[in-house]
Amino acid sequence: MGIRERMSGNEAVAIAMKQINPDVVAAFPITPSTEVPQYFSTFVADGAVDTEFVAVESEHSAMSACIGAQAAGGRAMTATSANGLALMWECLYIASCSRLPIVLACVNRTLSGPLNIQNDHSDSMGARDSGWIQLYGENNQEAYDNTLMANRIGEHPDVMLPVMVCQDGFITSHAVENIELLEDDKVKAFVGEYNPENYLLNRENPIAVGPLDHFTHCFEHKRQQAQAMMNSKKVILEVSEEFYKLTGRKYELFEQYKTEDADVCMVILSSSAGTGKYVVDQMRAEGKKVGLIKLRVFRPFPVDEIAAALSGFKAIAVMDKCDGFNDAGGPLFTEVTSALYKAGAFGPKVLNYIYGIGGRDVKAGDLESVFSALLDTANTGKVTSAYNYLGVRE
The missing domain is CATH 3.40.50.920 (Rossmann fold)
Structure with missing residues (x-):
């Protein structure tokens, strides 16, 4: 039996992150996603998680820190909106081509200009071809549920791609709705541990991440990346079916x-x-x-x-x-x-x-x-x- 609560979409995503307890969260505030790292930082301060929280100087740095953490073998998450996502642009492509399953909570907001802090989908749609899996939620419950499923999807060995969990800024991010949370132990069992096969800190198998990739191999690497995106559809359905058996909440494509x-x-x-x-x-x-x-x-x-x-x-x-x-x-x-x-x-x-x-x-x-x-x-x-x-x- 789940836990009945009332909370905003941003708080629901932060609770999901708390239950997942990632190794690193790096974030920079930007409306309307600011509350996600704000809530999460209180969990860090209260000792509710043992996550390394990195307060960076920009969104470009936030994604860069997540790339470094994930490449080192950790599980990394972040959140952003609009111009913050745009400032990450270069790093979005690096994360996906490096096959790093980072999870990003994208609280959709109009991409400037003109300057506007309200909701539309111009930010995530602008990043639609960056190689990230994109999930969209109608309400707070779906934002929470998609966040719980994101790691399982991105970290699957047939996928290994970053995942963007999108919800509408202010409309769901700040509106309080009834929601059903899973118990912490059930989340931990569902999400599991992140055990990558290849990572920078593995002394037994040294690798390079993000090296220069000329015409000799670049095309093949992009083809592998495209195949991983194709593979992810089957994985999304499998993870969603497992989530349905756990919660009774049915999700498909x-x-x-x-x-x-x-x-x-x-x-x-x-x-x-x-x-x-x-x-x-x-x-x-x-x-x-x-x-x-x-x-x-x-x-x-x-x-x-x-x-x-x-x-x-x-x-x-x-x-x-x-x-x-x-x-x-x-x-x-x-x-x-x-x-x-x-x-x-x-x-x-x-x-x-x-x-x-x-x-x-x-x-x-x-x-x-x-x-x-x-x-x-x-x-x-x-x-x-x-x-x-x-x-x-x-």
Whole structure:
């Protein structure tokens, strides 16, 4: 039986880190992720963990310290948002290509500029091709649960990649919700110890981490990295199934909500899915066949699975809380349409909506208008505009 609590998403992630008790946490404060290392530092000060907490001078230094700790054979974790993630940019690629399974709590915030501290997905989406596994949570419970699963996923010998656990800044990070925690001993048993095969402090097998890698081997190393990302999909499902047996909470690559007999479907990430589900319920009560898919795993992108799930709909709306600045659609839209194209699923009409930029509120009425447009598209077979902005003053 779990422990019933009330806490914010940031505190939930910090509690998960406390229960994991990593060897090193290195972090620099930035809104809205500051509370994660702040909470964790109190656990260190109180002796609740024996983690080495490193208060660094920048986010670049935070990820650098995590890289050093993980390369030495330790388990390292950190947290950041927006410009802090951008300052880590160079190090994100180094961590992933060095096959270091660091876990980063990314509390999503608008990436400047203009300067803005509210939520959208421009920070983590900007890092989508850095070689990190990316998990997205709808609420505080999912932020906590994804954090508990992240080490198991990244540290699997077939993967050995860093993991980014994303939640929406302020919307979930600071909002207090009911949550069910696992007991400390169950977390420790589930996560286990980190015992890497290769690490810098292993005197019996000296290695180099991050050496110069010319054309003689660089391509092969990147191919191995890509294979590890492919392998991670199977591992994510295996770890999620084990977590389900432990907690009763079911996680897959994405959640399908009332899609069985739906004519149209919305694809969405993170906290906005909660509003989307409410709208689906309201429109279902009116006899309208609408459904929703909430993506949990963005990297690796579940290409075959999402194509199979979407191929039967007449019309689909892909919701991006981040623009692609490519005159073609946001990041999630381009991934979904590529998946459908790969599968030869040319039947559904696909619309993209850019929404919530800079923390612009998305209300039930906004998402209802999207579903209404989808139903019109399904009836007429015509797409007036595939690339749309929702809730912006044109």
